Amino acid sequence: MSVVYPDNRGRYGDYGGQFVPETLMAPLKEIEDALNEAMKDESFQKEYRNELEHYSGRPTALTYADQLTKTLGGAKIYLKREDLNHTGAHKLNNAIGQALLAKRMGKKKIIAETGAGQHGVASATVAAKLGLECKVFMGEKDIERQQLNVFRMQLLGAEVISVSSGDKTLKDATNEAIRYWVAHCDDHYYLIGSVVGPHPYPKMVRDFQRVIGDETKRQFKEKEGKLPDRIYACVGGGSNAIGMFYPFLEDDVELVGIEAAGKGIDTPDHAATLLNGTQGIIHGSMTYLIQDDHGQIVEPYSISAGLDYPGIGPEHAYLHSSGRVRYESITDAEALEAVKTLSQAEGIIPAIESAHAIAQAVKEAKQMDPSETIVINVSGRGDKDMNTIMEQFQEG
Amino acid sequence: MTQMVEQTRFQKRLKREKNLFIPFIMSGDPTPEATVEIAYTMQQSGADVLELGVPYSDPLADGPTIQEAAGRALSQGMNLTEAMKLVPKMRERGVTIPIVLFTYYNPVLRYGLEAFAKAMEENDVDGLLIPDIPLEESEEIREFTEQYGVELISLVAPNSEERIKRIAEQAKGFLYCVSSLGVTGERKDMNPDIASFLEKVKHYSQVPVAVGFGISSYEQVKLVQGHSDGVIIGSKIIKLIDAHREALSNETTRAGALQELQSEVEQLVKGNE
Numbered sequence: 001m002s003v004v005y006p007d008n009r010g011r012y013g014d015y016g017g018q019f020v021p022e023t024l025m026a027p028l029k030e031i032e033d034a035l036n037e038a039m040k041d042e043s044f045q046k047e048y049r050n051e052l053e054h055y056s057g058r059p060t061a062l063t064y065a066d067q068l069t070k071t072l073g074g075a076k077i078y079l080k081r082e083d084l085n086h087t088g089a090h091k092l093n094n095a096i097g098q099a100l101l102a103k104r105m106g107k108k109k110i111i112a113e114t115g116a117g118q119h120g121v122a123s124a125t126v127a128a129k130l131g132l133e134c135k136v137f138m139g140e141k142d143i144e145r146q147q148l149n150v151f152r153m154q155l156l157g158a159e160v161i162s163v164s165s166g167d168k169t170l171k172d173a174t175n176e177a178i179r180y181w182v183a184h185c186d187d188h189y190y191l192i193g194s195v196v197g198p199h200p201y202p203k204m205v206r207d208f209q210r211v212i213g214d215e216t217k218r219q220f221k222e223k224e225g226k227l228p229d230r231i232y233a234c235v236g237g238g239s240n241a242i243g244m245f246y247p248f249l250e251d252d253v254e255l256v257g258i259e260a261a262g263k264g265i266d267t268p269d270h271a272a273t274l275l276n277g278t279q280g281i282i283h284g285s286m287t288y289l290i291q292d293d294h295g296q297i298v299e300p301y302s303i304s305a306g307l308d309y310p311g312i313g314p315e316h317a318y319l320h321s322s323g324r325v326r327y328e329s330i331t332d333a334e335a336l337e338a339v340k341t342l343s344q345a346e347g348i349i350p351a352i353e354s355a356h357a358i359a360q361a362v363k364e365a366k367q368m369d370p371s372e373t374i375v376i377n378v379s380g381r382g383d384k385d386m387n388t389i390m391e392q393f394q395e396g
Numbered sequence: 397m398t399q400m401v402e403q404t405r406f407q408k409r410l411k412r413e414k415n416l417f418i419p420f421i422m423s424g425d426p427t428p429e430a431t432v433e434i435a436y437t438m439q440q441s442g443a444d445v446l447e448l449g450v451p452y453s454d455p456l457a458d459g460p461t462i463q464e465a466a467g468r469a470l471s472q473g474m475n476l477t478e479a480m481k482l483v484p485k486m487r488e489r490g491v492t493i494p495i496v497l498f499t500y501y502n503p504v505l506r507y508g509l510e511a512f513a514k515a516m517e518e519n520d521v522d523g524l525l526i527p528d529i530p531l532e533e534s535e536e537i538r539e540f541t542e543q544y545g546v547e548l549i550s551l552v553a554p555n556s557e558e559r560i561k562r563i564a565e566q567a568k569g570f571l572y573c574v575s576s577l578g579v580t581g582e583r584k585d586m587n588p589d590i591a592s593f594l595e596k597v598k599h600y601s602q603v604p605v606a607v608g609f610g611i612s613s614y615e616q617v618k619l620v621q622g623h624s625d626g627v628i629i630g631s632k633i634i635k636l637i638d639a640h641r642e643a644l645s646n647e648t649t650r651a652g653a654l655q656e657l658q659s660e661v662e663q664l665v666k667g668n669e
Binding site for chain 2: 009017018019020021022023025026027165166171172175178179182183184185186278279280281282283284289291293294295296297298
């Protein structure tokens, strides 16, 4: 890297940092020191890679989307199949890495926040596997909406803690997980699910997710003998996108992050943080967020629970301001259409989150030349969304 | 003639540096008018400094009691601008003790750092406490609070360890010691190691050392006063106020409620003297 981010204050240009109560400074330092040491330790790296390979099933495939390419008649489309990970999404890459770190630090209890339940399931899964106690904080509203995932976590042996503060969704679950952590940091490890939160979390989660981009680069070169022209990934907090983009930042590859436009970017019901938000602080990090004129955080909206977050990882805020990554937005309706498109063209049912990336790629691939190539990160599978998709198609 | 460093507004208004009682109240809870009267009542109950809370949607450092108070205040339309406007009204009502604004950082950033510091000066705010900026992130706001004569209050925690010295040396107004790890709100037991923690803090601090988080009974007040220069009481005060919510909201019943509140607060900080 020509410029190494984050800097020693945990900043990505103007973004990132540690905007947290004094009580969290010590536990954050403890994690940072342990992380730096672990990342240099070959035995830790080996253990992490071993779990990725033999537990999660990596490397995940890079699938040529034959039918979709032919139908659109433009760029050649490849799909990075993070949906093939154990538990059905990229979330496990990070959960494995952090849980191994927690264990190495001697912490026997982990806490996690979850919105739709994907990160909660990933955390509960690794906790079961590594013999750790797991508490998952989840908003009361999300618990109602995602009962299947709640049961899944409980079946895995985790305790799901209902959060009734604030708006009772992901941002409040995150607040509550942090509050709990402050009081119990001596024996608990907080396993954040995305590239958000105070330093060193955004960097750590990126480094545990970069396996997506590293694999893609290698696999693409094997298949095409070059690098792709464009790469697409959806962005909520932004962990699958950073994981995919990071290894390509210094390459001549166009990177496109897709935010959720919900019911439309010109309506109040969206989650397009970079395109429609303003600079500020959320969950300990300087970044972009959706807020009102008085600096109160506003609840976002997207049909996709995984993109329904009022903030975004600070590195995305930086890549947006530097212009290195182009950010676009896709509405609920466009994403649902893309679910159908990919399901019927390739026999792959994507998560609604991932469908945002697919929708944007489909729009653009048509305009591109058949000699050009693109990769879409299919961050997760759509099984978890069956109810939502069914309701939408029945209504529509 | 001896050379005198000019005193800040905070220093001029602070009448003593021992046995300080610092209550926390939430702007707009139950109503903005009541908040002005409650501030005066706190002073009558013996408050030496007033911490005036600004409600925030995502108060990371706060437990349920203050979260709920913030929620009630937000639904009344309270915000940073309106909270600052309460201060001149408190002065008019006769509040002469230092007033410290307690706000999370995001509303401040949204307001604009310099504009905010200037507005604090214009509204006669003496101090500022931002619970979600540690020393490392405080440089930018500190530049402006110094320029506009506002004391930026620092916090230290039991796990601050080697950071205590650096934080204490920068401390202005009073140094806020977090009694034990966790968020604001009542605790059954005080941190057993609090005495040694406070000794260490006092060793480095040039300003009064006050303890907050979880202090909710006269016994705890006495215990903490013995090892420090003062107590900060938030959640317990909010609860006492909330018990009179209806009477305080209504102008005709307010005076009686304030009188009861005053004796309850006095009992909390002075015992049954």
